[in-house]
Amino acid sequence: MNGNPDMRALLRVGGLEKRFGENAVLRGIDLEVTAGDRIAIIGASGSGKSTLLRCLNFMELPTAGRIELDGVAVGSERRRGDGSIERVYAEAELTRLRRRIGMVFQQFNLFPHMTAIGNVMEGLRTVLRRPAAEARARALVELTRVGLADKAEEYPARLSGGQKQRVAIARALALDPEILLFDEPTSSLDPELVGEVLAVIRSLAEEGRTMLLVTHELGFAYHFASRVLFLADGVIHEQGSPEEVLKHPREARTQAFLARHRAFSF
Amino acid sequence: MYQWDFAPVLANFDLLALGLLNTFAVTGTALAFGVPLGLALALARLTGKPLLAWPAGLLIEVFRTTPPLVQLFWFFFALPILIRVEMTPFMAAAATFSIQSAAFFAEVFRGGIVSIERGQWEAGRAIGMTHSQAMRRIILPQAVKRMIPAFMERAIELMKTTTLVAVVSYADLLYQANELAQKTFRPLEVLTVAALLYFVCIFAVSLASRALERRLAVSGETTVR
Ligand SMILES: Nc1ncnc2c1ncn2[C@@H]1O[C@H](COP(=O)(O)OP(=O)(O)OP(=O)(O)O)[C@@H](O)[C@H]1O
Numbered sequence: 001m002n003g004n005p006d007m008r009a010l011l012r013v014g015g016l017e018k019r020f021g022e023n024a025v026l027r028g029i030d031l032e033v034t035a036g037d038r039i040a041i042i043g044a045s046g047s048g049k050s051t052l053l054r055c056l057n058f059m060e061l062p063t064a065g066r067i068e069l070d071g072v073a074v075g076s077e078r079r080r081g082d083g084s085i086e087r088v089y090a091e092a093e094l095t096r097l098r099r100r101i102g103m104v105f106q107q108f109n110l111f112p113h114m115t116a117i118g119n120v121m122e123g124l125r126t127v128l129r130r131p132a133a134e135a136r137a138r139a140l141v142e143l144t145r146v147g148l149a150d151k152a153e154e155y156p157a158r159l160s161g162g163q164k165q166r167v168a169i170a171r172a173l174a175l176d177p178e179i180l181l182f183d184e185p186t187s188s189l190d191p192e193l194v195g196e197v198l199a200v201i202r203s204l205a206e207e208g209r210t211m212l213l214v215t216h217e218l219g220f221a222y223h224f225a226s227r228v229l230f231l232a233d234g235v236i237h238e239q240g241s242p243e244e245v246l247k248h249p250r251e252a253r254t255q256a257f258l259a260r261h262r263a264f265s266f
Numbered sequence: 267m268y269q270w271d272f273a274p275v276l277a278n279f280d281l282l283a284l285g286l287l288n289t290f291a292v293t294g295t296a297l298a299f300g301v302p303l304g305l306a307l308a309l310a311r312l313t314g315k316p317l318l319a320w321p322a323g324l325l326i327e328v329f330r331t332t333p334p335l336v337q338l339f340w341f342f343f344a345l346p347i348l349i350r351v352e353m354t355p356f357m358a359a360a361a362t363f364s365i366q367s368a369a370f371f372a373e374v375f376r377g378g379i380v381s382i383e384r385g386q387w388e389a390g391r392a393i394g395m396t397h398s399q400a401m402r403r404i405i406l407p408q409a410v411k412r413m414i415p416a417f418m419e420r421a422i423e424l425m426k427t428t429t430l431v432a433v434v435s436y437a438d439l440l441y442q443a444n445e446l447a448q449k450t451f452r453p454l455e456v457l458t459v460a461a462l463l464y465f466v467c468i469f470a471v472s473l474a475s476r477a478l479e480r481r482l483a484v485s486g487e488t489t490v491r
């Protein structure tokens with residue numbers, strides 16, 4: 001369409017704001033994500049990292065601002081009574097959009113009444129209405145990718161935390177999302193299980209997938225990310241390469257934040 | 267010393283058997299209509315749309331807060347006058363206990379649905395499910411599992427409460443037992459047998475429900491948490 005498709009932003013966020021009542025959590029986020037970008041989002045607890053991620057797949061509706069996916073703005077403009085303009089979002093549009101943006105949660109949120117493969121098939125069956133055999137075959141491919149083909153028939157209650165999170169990743173992958181969002185995917189895992197999940201995420205990075213990842217694992221962020229965002233006061237306070245942001249931060253806030261996370265090693 | 271004599275009761279056992287069948291009929295009908303109707307009421311109440319939620323809430327509260335006997339009388343005596351249809355005792359009993367069960371199940375469904383953690387909704391929505399798809403595929407199956415003990419409890423309670431239908435001359439087990447007692451002059455024996463029949467049926471349901479709970483507990487999630 002316009003210019004080199006490789007240079008076009010896959011996701012473009014402009015002036016994104018999110019308020020919960022009086023609490024202005026996001027105060028103007030501008031962000032461009034190009035295909036293949038791996039973005040690590042860091043920041044203090046309560047700085048709005050999860051909220052930003054959840055706005056990107058519209059689990060939370062932005063209070064203001066606009067989000068474009070592949071050059072198409074989500075929602076439509078409407079003029080309020082007082083003449084100001086707001087964006088409105090049709091639920092059907094958001095539902096379709098969420099298929100294209102996968103999300104992995106801190107608490108896994110697997111469906112406990114379905115087996116591992118049932119979890120991975122669910123989107124293919126119910127949302128994309130694929131035939132059972134096809135969905136099963138595809139789900140098995142994704143379970144194999146995360147190293148859990150042999151656990152296909154297990155219920156989540158019988159899986160370890162690391163295995164649950166890998167099934168959750170397979171569940172997101174099954175829908176062929178253009179973008180993957182991870183919200184602290186290893187934060188609720190026992191330390192010895194963190195590695196297996198990070199290894200899966202690393203392998204997705206090697207495939208060139210577009211990913212945004214909120215994490216407190218700064219060491220992982222350093223190796224994983226093509227770009228690091230430091231969130232503070234509801235804005236992107238500092239951003240750049242992992243080298244720049246994590247090793248040679250310019251902003252005092254970033255430096256203070258990193259000082260408190262001295263524990264990480266590259 | 268009282269001389270027990272069960273022979274006249276056993277000779278007329280078919281009367282009691284018919285009564286038991288009728289008790290099953292009204293209990294089964296009430297469950298068959300009460301469960302889906304209760305789900306519909308719960309969903310209506312959960313929509314948050316006043317036009318749906320308000321009438322559903324009213325119906326639920328009215329039937330939960332009035333005595334079953336009053337409801338039964340109302341359906342049997344008042345409704346026919348209002349809408350000019352003759353109600354058979356069975357129709358009145360089935361209507362009363364269906365709606366009353368629906369009101370009860372609506373609250374059980376609602377409790378079960380809201381007890382499912384938010385993350386389950388979010389996981390469903392995150393893979394592109396609509397609200398109703400997430401409800402049907404993710405939330406309800408888990409909610410129903412948690413509600414099984416309450417369902418069973420209600421089914422048992424219902425079977426006992428249906429003894430009220432005798433007052434509108436519906437020939438349930440208790441009604442038949444009364445008839446038989448007057449016919450045989452053996453009220454002690456008749457009522458003892460009737461009590462035994464209730465016990466056997468209800469105890470069987472109770473055992474089945476516990477077995478069901480255990481089986482569900484094995485396949486992954488537990489019923490109650
Ligand atoms: N649904 C909500 N309703 C009201 N307030 C909310 C909601 N979600 C988040 N908040 C508030 O928004 C702020 C940012 O929360 P958010 O979860 O985005 O932070 P975070 O950076 O992800 O923190 P953490 O590192 O602890 O996960 C917090 O003050 C939180 O209380």
Ligand SMILES: [Mg+2]
Pocket residue numbers: 049050051183
């Ligand atoms: Mg968070």
